Amino acid sequence: ELLERDIDERKLAEEAVKLERQRFNNVVDMLPTYLILMTPDYHIPFANRFFREQFGEVNGRRCFEALFGRSEPCENCQSFTVLATMKPHEWEWSGPDGREYRVLDFPFIDVDGSTLIMEMGIDITDHKNA
Structure with a gap:
């Protein structure tokens, strides 16, 4: 009986974690x-729905391949500044969709301890053209 209760509690905890993960993913995708x-x-292991809808599926490609069909990194890319400084970095970027973005980059420590870049891009095209 004690073992059954432990198993039931574990299943409930696993379900709660699964639901919380789904909620988080829904928030990020919205x-x-x-x-x-x-x-x-330069690989993109995660992209939210906005990115995928604007720029297409990444499918394990590097950012410059997925976004611009290039074979090497873009000369004016500032995304990797955060890896040198380990501080947030803000800049503007012209996307392949013809839109202008305010880009915010942050150092991000992944679950395995590796350092990644978390990048958020806000479409400012309409604001700039107003």
């Missing part, structure tokens, strides 16, 4: 901004 994680070698 953001009216793009949110991505980038590795030091």
